[in-house]
Amino acid sequence: MGSVRWTPQRMEQLERATRLHRRVVLMRRGTEFIVVARRLLHHGGQEALVGLSPMTGEELRFELEDLDDFQVLP
Numbered sequence: 001m002g003s004v005r006w007t008p009q010r011m012e013q014l015e016r017a018t019r020l021h022r023r024v025v026l027m028r029r030g031t032e033f034i035v036v037a038r039r040l041l042h043h044g045g046q047e048a049l050v051g052l053s054p055m056t057g058e059e060l061r062f063e064l065e066d067l068d069d070f071q072v073l074p
Contacts, residue, residue, distance in 0.1 A: 002028070002067040013072055014049065014064075015040065023073040024051060028066055034073075035060055 004010065017024050018037040026033045026049070035051025038059065047064045 002065050004064070004067045004069060006064065014070065017072040018049070023054075024049070025071045025073060026051070026062055027068040027070065028062060029068070033060065033062070035062075037072075 014024070014037070016022075018040050021036055021038065024035055024037050026035065033051070033053075035049075035053055038050045038052050041048045041050060041061070049062045049064060051060050051062065052058070053060055
């Protein structure tokens with residue numbers, strides 16, 4: 001279970017990163033991922049971030065409720 005406190009400001013950070021295709025550092029279960037934010041998905045009451053891995057070009061999906069933390073890079 002993630003520990004991000006999803007305030008309106010934190011969601012706005014993620015939404016803005018997605019609109020601008022910014023790099024985002026995500027922490028999930030002790031593992032760090034750096035992805036280029038592509039889109040946010042809303043399905044069945046759950047939200048997820050889809051990001052492109054710059055290393056492999058693969059699209060990765062991260063359920064927001066599973067994230068421990070995130071940071072948008074400049």
